[in-house]
Amino acid sequence: MTPRRPARSASADDLLTTLGLLTAKARQGADHQRARVDLAEALQREMLPETLPCMPGLQTAACYTPARDGLDIGGDWYDGFVMADGSLGFSIGDVQGHDVEAAAFMGQVRIGLRAVALAATDPGEVLARANDLLVSVGRDLFATCTFLRFDPVEWAVESARAGHVPGVRATADGHCELVQDPGGLPLGVEPGEAYPVARRRLTEAGSFVLLTDGVIEGPSVPIESGLARVVRVVRSAAAASATAGQLAAEVMNAAESTSHTDDAAVLVLSHEAGAGERAPPPPPV
Template identity: 60%
Template sequence: MDARGGRTAARRPSAEAVLEPPVSRRRPPSHPAGAHELLGTLGELTARALEHAERQRARVELAMALQRDLLPAALPSLPGLRTAARYAPARHGLDIGGDWYDGFRLPDGTLGLTIGDVQGHDVEAAVFMGQVRIGLRALATAASDPGEVLARTNELLLSLPDGLFATCCFLRFDPATHELSVARAGHVPAIWATADGRSGIEDTENADEVGLPLGIEPGEVYPVTRRRLSGTEAVVLVTDGVVEGPAFSLDTGLEHVLRRVRAGVGAEPGELAGRVLEVADLTGHQDDAAVLVLCHDGP
């Protein structure tokens, strides 16, 4: 109603109001072209990452298969000497491959035993490990002295195109004299204990008793230490994955192994090897770990 009491004329909607669609029917704003490109790039990167992960998984599985198949299923023994070995892969799959152990009878009736660790990990390390192990076996049949075996193996590795190196310990046991001869190429020292309470770790301070790792320097000389085993005794060799890790220094790890070897004199070699390998779990090792055990029962 207006001020004069008459009826007010109804307002007519404007043309703009008639033509404007309801809010609910409006089109959503379109994405800029850059957003589509970003989504496409993310999709490609995701696909590549999945492909890379699949390839890496295949490499890890191949390395595990090579490592498992290249290690011997059992070690030989002689009257008066029993042997055993254990191996544990790295906690991280990418670090698998490289540690080995081996044992074989030599033409002169003695027993040859080796343990070692090659540079690197993955498939290449497992393959190189196989080459070193086979080379040691072949050269040990032509030379009885452990130092000479390592010297010849060193020259062999230097002639290969890989450019990798390896630490190694070679042992020779003579059942006629019960003499144990040992030569080391940059490897972790041996740990031993006897039933009458004697025990020790090979001298780690004397540089004259250990040569450089195999495959580094031509003409390297590898000294030999000799000891006659006369009674009940255990000799244990390990790779650094057993005694060294984020939680332990090398010396601390060796002391842990020494305590287990002292307590395990007279036990079955496989049982003692399992006890020693448990030290690797204490160190929080991220590397392969291998243990080689010799149990001497006396003449």
């Protein structure tokens, strides 16, 4: 006679049921997180410009990449547009947070900067007005940003920073340096903040490289080391007469060595040497 197998205890059945429920919940959570990541990435890419303004003597290029692990998406942006006076405005920035809310807020900041730039051309004033606008909205998020104005008549660049990481400037004679001009607090933190403006005449050919901290910072790479690496990359690329697109790609490749857990953006302006005042560009359409 075959011995009967002992009946499974009620506690064992309960345990299996609980494990099944937890597994199903975990799968739902993973699917929900994946959906949020996909939505954030879609929002991010839809909100970034398809093209950047350029003109004879000025090349522009940009790169964006999501975080290496695909979870931290939604905060970084770049932008470029023709301002009301015919100059070119460029912005790059990073919103606090890495989710759908950050992606949506990024869109608000980017469009807010464009709207403010319709009435103001001074980069410091653009950032100050955008800051007050964001403070008035009452969101808990904030954004770091660099706003740069390219003057095609004076052949000069004016820039202001709101808590953002410094950029890099290279010239044709081999000089390369961090652009660590004084700045103000991130946008959306305190009303009435002032943002100093730095102005540079472009008497030599060269490039400005603006970036977000995802390019230079990683789990084991401090910002200082990442910045030093980017300076070396920019110096080498400039010496090889790289185009703006090539330079943006080289800098973004440097981000891969950080194993970045944040998304990353790079914006490059490569210019010829100035030769006195130039004719103004046609008005924006």
